[in-house]
Structures are given as structure tokens and as C-alpha cells.
Amino acid sequence: MTGGESSEARDIAEAVARRSYGKLLAFLAASMRDVSAAEDALADAFASALAEWPVKGCPANPEAWLMTVARRKIIDAVRRRKTREASAGELLRLAEDVTVTDLAEIPDRRLALMFACAHPDIDASVRAPLIMQTVLGLNANAIASAFLTSPAAMGKRLVRAKERIKESGIAFAVPERAEMPSRLEAVLDAIYAAFSEGWADPGGTDVARRNFSEEAIFLARLVADLLPQEPEALGLLALILYTDARRSARRDAQGEYVPLAEQIPASWDGDMIADAETALRRAGTMQRFGRYQLEAALQSAHVHRCKTGAENWAEIVQLYDALFALTSSPVVAINRAVALAEVEGPQAGLASLQTIASDTRLADYQPYWAARADLLARSSNHAEAHQAYETAIGLERDPAVKRFLRKRQMMLRN
Numbered sequence: 149m150t151g152g153e154s155s156e157a158r159d160i161a162e163a164v165a166r167r168s169y170g171k172l173l174a175f176l177a178a179s180m181r182d183v184s185a186a187e188d189a190l191a192d193a194f195a196s197a198l199a200e201w202p203v204k205g206c207p208a209n210p211e212a213w214l215m216t217v218a219r220r221k222i223i224d225a226v227r228r229r230k231t232r233e234a235s236a237g238e239l240l241r242l243a244e245d246v247t248v249t250d251l252a253e254i255p256d257r258r259l260a261l262m263f264a265c266a267h268p269d270i271d272a273s274v275r276a277p278l279i280m281q282t283v284l285g286l287n288a289n290a291i292a293s294a295f296l297t298s299p300a301a302m303g304k305r306l307v308r309a310k311e312r313i314k315e316s317g318i319a320f321a322v323p324e325r326a327e328m329p330s331r332l333e334a335v336l337d338a339i340y341a342a343f344s345e346g347w348a349d350p351g352g353t354d355v356a357r358r359n360f361s362e363e364a365i366f367l368a369r370l371v372a373d374l375l376p377q378e379p380e381a382l383g384l385l386a387l388i389l390y391t392d393a394r395r396s397a398r399r400d401a402q403g404e405y406v407p408l409a410e411q412i413p414a415s416w417d418g419d420m421i422a423d424a425e426t427a428l429r430r431a432g433t434m435q436r437f438g439r440y441q442l443e444a445a446l447q448s449a450h451v452h453r454c455k456t457g458a459e460n461w462a463e464i465v466q467l468y469d470a471l472f473a474l475t476s477s478p479v480v481a482i483n484r485a486v487a488l489a490e491v492e493g494p495q496a497g498l499a500s501l502q503t504i505a506s507d508t509r510l511a512d513y514q515p516y517w518a519a520r521a522d523l524l525a526r527s528s529n530h531a532e533a534h535q536a537y538e539t540a541i542g543l544e545r546d547p548a549v550k551r552f553l554r555k556r557q558m559m560l561r562n
Contacts, residue, residue, distance in 0.1 A: 158202050164210045169285040170363065172211060174257040176218055178320035183282055183310045185222055193217040258283050259370055260320045262338065265309070266331035267318045274305045275334030276341060281306055284342045284363055295341075328375065336384045336440060339367045343388050364388060372427065382431035383441030389424035390447035393417040405548040413455045421451060442471040461490040478504045482519050494526035514543035518553060530560045
């Protein structure tokens with residue numbers, strides 16, 4: 149195989165991993181009733197693909213090839229076991245029963261896997277992270293960052309949760325509707341966290357992250373369709389659609405960062421916004437309000453202001469008040485402080501920020517320092533604003549945002 153063909157084969161293997169990892173793992177884990185065994189087997193199968201496809205060429209049905217290799221890996225692993233586990237024979241039988249010749253033959257068990265991960269027997273704090281890893285393939289480092297904890301601690305919690313699924317015999321099935329609401333919060337949190345991970349790549353240059361956003365939108369629609377009378381599922385769908393509608397507007401033609409206030413509403417995806425508004429209205433008719441509906445309502449308010457020019461900051465502050473009452477989130481508090489500054493002035497915003505300044509999690513949280521820098525600058529406290537900008541710039545990973553913040557910092561000298 150030529151160098152170009154080898155590179156193409158590797159690209160196909162990586163594309164299949166991005167496109168089909170969650171579906172393959174969900175099917176394999178449900179068939180094996182063992183998430184860890186399925187993960188190990190699938191990882192080995194992808195490693196085999198990266199080694200063999202560049203040499204031998206890509207199979208006609210890559211996903212079916214991967215599933216067949218993963219099945220063999222599980223069978224080999226079971227046969228190598230030295231201990232006489234009671235479950236080994238059953239696992240071997242299940243693995244031998246898994247035969248797939250085409251991707252179309254693989255049932256989509258992702259939703260079932262998500263609800264298995266959200267089972268009451270799984271510790272509540274790890275349900276959403278577990279879904280993110282098993283269904284979307286995020287590693288412990290990325291998940292730990294999303295949940296403001298260390299990768300080592302997150303890794304241990306994920307391992308324990310998978311063992312719990314195995315030991316408890318938790319079914320890989322969508323629960324009865326009566327049981328579903330109790331598991332829904334973790335499912336929605338995981339979908340939103342996955343979307344946020346994809347949203348963190350504003351230029352759309354990281355294909356893997358972009359796939360997280362697309363996958364999250366698909367899953368949000370799936371849950372909303374499954375639970376049409378669950379307002380928070382509709383709220384999450386609306387929130388994601390409102391946000392993703394602005395994706396292309398976050399960068400100008402030169403790739404420079406464009407904040408929301410300077411974006412051109414005509415460049416937003418109108419169809420996506422219309423779908424978001426429909427979902428939010430449907431949720432509102434049910435008169436059961438939650439976090440995701442409030443966050444979607446905030447996005448709707450921003451869209452309305454930017455499109456019409458009508459000031460609605462007082463209403464936005466009220467929405468943040470309600471959201472903070474529900475979540476006590478420092479992230480919500482930061483956004484509320486910024487909105488409050490538009491109503492009562494930057495000093496009021498700074499005073500609001502000061503109420504959460506002792507939260508140690510904010511020391512390395514870039515949006516806190518960026519908000520503080522902006523409010524200090526607007527209060528003519530240039531020395532402290534300069535230092536806050538310096539901290540925000542140091543914490544920011546996106547080069548375009550770094551340049552934007554640096555320009556704001558340099559304006560303090562004028």
C-alpha cells in the first residue's frame with residue numbers, strides 16, 4: 149500500500165472511531181453486560197484497525213469488522229482467565245452470539261446505555277461522567293475538566309461505577325416511563341457536558357470535538373422525542389439549538405474572536421433558532437420549570453435583544469436569579485454579575501462578583517477573570533483590570549480569545 153493509501157486508511161479508522169464509537173460500545177456492552185470488558189475489547193479492535201488497515205486496506209464494512217474483532221478479543225480474554233469465575237462461561241456464550249456483518253445490523257443501544265449509567269445504584273456524582281465516557285468516548289482528563297475535579301479522582305470513580313454496573317446486574321434497557329424521570333437529570337447533564345466540550349472548539353478545526361456537538365444534538369433530540377411530556381428534555385434541546393445556531397458567528401473572516409454583542413444576527417442559523425423556540429414554548433406549556441428551561445430562556449432573551457435592539461437586561465437578571473436559586477452555581481453567579489452591571493453599573497457587578505470570590509474553584513476559571521477584568525476596566529480601575537486580564541490571558545487556551553483579551557488589556561493604556 150502506498151503512503152497516501154496508508155494515510156487514507158488511518159484517516160478512515162479515526163473517522164469510524166469518531167462516528168461510531170458510542171454505537172459500537174453501547175451494543176457490545178449491552179450484549180456482554182460488562183462495560184469495562186466491552187471498552188477493552190473495542191479499544192483493542194481499534195488498535196488492530198490502525199495497525200492493519202494501512203497495510204491490508206480498509207474493509208468494506210469498517211464497523212462490522214471492528215465488532216467482529218472486538219468479539220474475538222472478548223472470547224480470547226475469557227479463555228485466558230486463570231480463575232474460574234461464575235460469569236466467565238456466560239460471558240463467553242454471549243460473546244460467541246454476537247455476529248454483525250454490517251453497521252445497519254447494529255441496533256442503536258446508546259439511549260439504553262445512558263439510562264443504565266444513570267441507574268440509582270450508581271453514585272449520583274458519577275452518572276453524567278460515566279455517560280460521557282461510555283457513550284461519547286471522552287477520556288477521564290476531558291471529563292474531569294468539565295466537572296472541576298482531578299483526572300486521577302475522576303478515573304477511579306469511573307472504574308468503580310463500571311464495576312457497580314457489572315456487580316449489580318443493571319439492565320441495559322430504557323426504563324419504564326415511571327422510572328425514567330429519576331434518571332433523566334444525569335442523562336441531560338451528560339448530553340450538555342458533551343455539547344459544551346464540542347462548543348469549546350469555536351473554529352471547528354478539531355473534528356473529534358465537533359463530533360461531540362453533533363452527537364449531543366442527536367441525543368438531545370432523541371431524548372426529547374422519547375419523552376415529549378418532559379419539559380427539561382425539551383429545555384435542553386432548546387438550549388443546545390440556541391447556542392449552536394451561533395457557532396459560525398463566533399469568528400470573523402480572519403478567524404478572530406467575535407463576542408456575542410458584536411455578532412451579526414443575520415449570520416445565525418435561523419432554522420435552528422426557530423426549532424429552539426418551538427421546543428422552549430412546548431416546554432413552557434407544561435408549567436414545570438427547571439434548569440435547562442431557564443438556561444434556554446436566557447439564550448432566547450439574548451437572541452431577542454441582539455435581533456431587535458430592545459434592552460432586556462433586567463429580565464435577564466431575574467432569570468439568573470431563578471437559575472442561581474436552583475443551582476447555586478458560581479458560573480451562574482458570574483453571568484448574573486455581568487448582566488447586573490448592564491442594569492446598575494459595573495460597580496454593582498463587581499460587588500456581586502465579590503460574593504463568590506472565595507470559591508477556590510474560580511482561581512483557575514478563565515471566565516471569572518475575564519468578567520472581573522472587564523468590570524474593573526469599566527470602573528476605571530486600570531491597574532487591577534490589567535492584572536485580571538493577565539490572569540485571564542494566562543488561563544485561556546484559545547489563541548483567538550487570547551488575542552481579543554490582549555487587545556482589551558492594551559486599551560487600558562489609552
